[in-house]
Amino acid sequence: MxxxxxxxxxxxxxxxxxxxxxxxxxxxxxxxxxxxxxxxxxxxxxxxxxxxxxxxxxxxxxxxxxxxxxxxxxxxxxxxxxxxxxxxxxxxxxxxxxxxxxxxxxxxxxxxxxxxxxxIGARALGAEACPVSAFGGLVRQLGLAVETCSEVLADGRIDADDLALLPALIRQLLAVESRACELRRLAENTLAAERRKTPLRLAD
Structure with a gap:
């Protein structure tokens, strides 16, 4: 992909x-x-x-x-x-x-x-962005990816025998990346906002 x-x-x-x-x-x-x-x-x-x-x-x-x-x-x-x-x-x-x-x-x-x-196709963050929803989406997509990965890696390899499963695995891993990126950006935005509120300390 x-x-x-x-x-x-x-x-x-x-x-x-x-x-x-x-x-x-x-x-x-x-x-x-x-x-x-x-x-x-x-x-x-x-x-x-x-x-x-x-x-x-x-x-x-x-x-x-x-x-x-x-x-x-x-x-x-x-x-x-x-x-x-x-x-x-x-x-x-x-x-x-x-x-x-x-x-x-x-x-x-x-x-x-x-x-x-x-x-990474992370969703745009709006005012309605919900960390619980983003985390729930991450867990759901991760569960699907783990299930497919377990089947693909049952023999310890990713090879031609796995071709039928690979498109689904790629889609699921992309979804995991997207949801993880969304949650990370929510955390980064919150951290940046809190840092802007903290007044600068002048050296003595």
Whole structure:
């Protein structure tokens, strides 16, 4: 994942994570398409309007049912073409695409994209950042990584016999790095804030 040779392009990585989410959860392709539309209008409203991305919330408030259904049908087909690879995913959609993914799928996608540049996909810290939540996420991801590592390292090696398990192991280790980095940054920010409060002592 993190070496300089990547078998997939960025847009293929994004599509793969969305397709995996649709296949493994109760969320449908239609639900994802609506979430993507909402994120596009939130993040790049002018571009979304320019590219005829339907604003379903605004349209639902109106009374033109026929126009709503027509716009919905066009958008669902457009997203389906991106998901199938028939049409390449444009760059202006990428950030909204990631944000439209739910929870763990969004985190896994961010981690994989970051790892392609040797980075850690730690989440941005906001005012709502919770150390207990970050620690809980770290413990959960660490537990998954330990379980897979134990299976991979049962013979004391990582080799061709482990190929089926390695993608999951890489994803889990990236998630551990991300959560650990988030918790570390919370600690660093708190320490820095407390140090700023401490008055300087002048030498006698």
């Amino acid at each position: 993190s070496n300089t040779r990547h078998p997939q392009t960025r847009d293929q990585v994004l599509v793969a994570h969305a397709a995996q989410m649709i296949a493994r959860t109760s969320l449908s392709q239609d639900t994802f398409a609506q979430a993507l539309s909402e994120q596009l209008h939130r993040l790049v409203p002018e571009k979304a309007a320019e590219k005829d991305v339907p604003d379903f919330k605004a349209m639902a408030a109106g009374n033109d049912t026929a126009a709503f259904l027509k716009a919905c049908d066009r958008w669902l087909k457009r997203v389906a073409r991106w998901l199938s690879g028939e049409v390449e995913l444009p760059a202006w959609v990428e950030e909204a695409w990631v944000q439209a993914l739910p929870g763990d799928y969004r985190e896994a996608c961010v981690n994989e994209l970051a790892s392609r540049y040797g980075l």
